[in-house]
Amino acid sequence: MATDGDFLLRYKAVSNKLKKRFLRKPNVAEASEQFGQLAKELKQQDCLQYAGFCNLAMARCEQTLFNAPGEAMALTEAARLFLQEEKEAQRLRCPGFEEHLQAAINCFSFAIKVYIELNQPVMAASLCLELGNALKDMNKLGEAMVYFQRAAELQTQVPIECLLSLGYVASCKILAGAFLDVIVKCEVSRVLLLMLLQPPPQKLLPEHAQTLEKYDWESFDSHSHVNYLPEEVFLLLQSVVMACQENDVESLKVLQVELWPLLTAEQNHLLHLVLQEMISPSGQGI
Structure with a gap:
């Protein structure tokens, strides 16, 4: 297994060959080949991130040599390596900022751009679909839609493939809508349950406190924290939260009428229980 030191030493040794020297041009082709060889060795050792960096260096060499196809291939390989590294990190639940995923997206985007410049829209579209499917598998439906839509735009000369890509866009929109509905239902039910239970501050769990903070009237731009909820x-x-905090029964009765058509049967029952608890408190809490 390669260590950080081994990788850096070999990477720097190849990079040094690209430095301009007096009366001597750097051998870019040789450096590109050596970066590629180092990338293969690192990939075999499951050092995917380092292999990705070597492929990026190889892509820069191919760009210098005006070899656009070689540049696109190196970028694509780097993208796949970074993507594989991100999937492994997610599988192991490693903390991070999805930096490998962002690197993969950047590499895919550059490769797509190169293929478009080469007037190879089919290759560009295939990479859009590959990235779109990867993002969809990670439940990043909004981002996936962008690349499926881009694939469709690149497939105008092949109508069947274009329709398939548009179908992927529609699928993402349907899934995103379904997930959003679930999130909205859970959020409303959570707030109503907290109003019903009214736990004392010392027993309020941090996540419940955070939920209630989002509905604080004094909070600046509160709706931005729950922008998945319809504004109404x-x-x-x-x-409702304010009425419960102020023990304002009459206001809550008015709000119950307004909310009735917007809630599920279960949520309306919860709101009814909240109102009944305010009218005749049982004195029970959690």
């Missing part, structure tokens, strides 16, 4: 629902929920 958010404002009414915010009013």
Whole structure:
């Protein structure tokens, strides 16, 4: 297994060959070949991130040599390596900022751009689809839609493939809508349950406190924290939280009427229980 030191020493040794020297041109082709060889060795040792960096260096060499096809291939290989590294990190639940995923997206994007400049829209579209499917598998539906849509735009000369790509866009939109509906239902039910239970501050879990903070009237631009909620629902929920905190039964009765058509049967039952608890408190809490 290669160590950081081994990799850096070999990487620097190849990079040094690219430095301009007096009366001597750097051998870019040789450096590109050596970066490629180092990338293969690192890939075999499962050092995917380092192999990705070597392929990026190889792509820069191919760009210097005006070898666009070679540049695109090196960028694509780097993208796949970074993507594989990100998937492994997610599988192991390693903390991070998805830097490998961002590197993969950047490499794919550059490779797509090169293929477009080479007037090879089919190759560019295939990379858009590859990246779109990877993002979809990671449940990044919004980002996936962008690349599926881009693939469709590049496939105007092949109508069947274009329709398939548009179908992927539609699938992402449907899935995104379904997930959003679930998130909205959970958020509304969570707020109503907290209003029903009214746990004392000392027993309020941090995540529950964070939920209630989002509906604080004094919080600046509160709706931005729950922008997946329709504005009308958010404002009414915010009013419910305030009415409960102020023990304002009459206001809550008015809000119950306004919220009734916007809630599920279960949520309306919860709101009814909240109102009944305010009218005749049982004195129970968590």
